[in-house]
Amino acid sequence: MKKVDLNNMKLINELTNIQNELLPKVILENSFDVNEIKTIAGVDLAYWDVNNTTYGTCCIVMIDYSTKEVVEKVYSYGEINVPYISGFLAFRELPLVLEAAKKLSNEPDLYMFDGNGYLHYRHMGIATHASMYLKKPTIGVAKSYLKIQGVDSIMPKNIKGSYTNIVINNEIYGRTLRTTENVKPIFISCGNWIDIETSTEIVLNCINNMSRLPIPVRLADIETHKIRKQLIENDLGG
Incomplete structure (x- = not known):
């Protein structure tokens, strides 16, 4: 596959149109009974460059929601054909996400x-975009704040579980959530087929004393660094 030139405005417009076409399929309501959730999968990616070529690995770590024990780990890897550009992350990461999920x-x-x-920007971050293919409820958990239309996040109180809504044009885009006292907050948002209250509840239920990040995401992050190191050492993906 040829590398995609995202400096091509025609292509950017095409990708934007895809996001806009998917948006009506986003439903910020629970499509499930919270009490019936048994497993949650954390998803993360890591990258590296070899000879001017970018490679990536996607790791998925599934945990038992009740015990928080790891149930399964899988990964995929390959060449990345879409360069990073803010607002179009899903087009860069989705192929590896779907390959790992399979x-x-x-x-x-x-x-x-x-x-x-x-x-x-168009309500179509990776967690939302991926839901269209994974056919499961999704939650987005970000370590840094994506500033949209010049709106800053408001720092929540220094109490675990406190939050402030991220409101843009009178619409809640997500939440700045304090998961651990005396530690920087994280930024959560609905992916799809879930509401913001349930997203907050699930994230907080997946917090332990090891990190401000929920367990599935933290474990997926750790796994991506581990797998990337193994792939580089074995000259795979490069």
């Missing part, structure tokens, strides 16, 4: 992404 022995009840969902 390797899961069992489908998780919910996916949690290291990235944004509804908190996006």
